[in-house]
Amino acid sequence: MDGDTVTFGITQFAANELTDITYVEMQPVGTIVGKNESAGEVESVKTTSDIMSAFGGEIIEINESVVDDPSLLNSDPFGNGWLAKIRIENASDGGNLMDQTAYDSKYPI
8 A cells, every 4th residue: 555556466375276377357447446346357277266456446557567467476476466556545445454464374375
């Protein structure tokens, strides 16, 4: 989170569970998404999964590098594998999100 902008993607745990990610499609820039609504989807050799937004707001940027090379989600989900940026409506939407330590203890890699 940087001011009213949130950069999001998937976790390493999710990337590992999906295995080889082959396709990414995000809602276009300018789309308004609600909290817990789909901002896009990823396809892997196993399944297709919605990418749910933890915040409501407007999609202001899509990581085209991931759209062009979905394997970035497997190799670098916390770096170059980010998916989109949202200008959020309400910062308190993220109040129930886990920090990295809590997430890692619940979903070890």
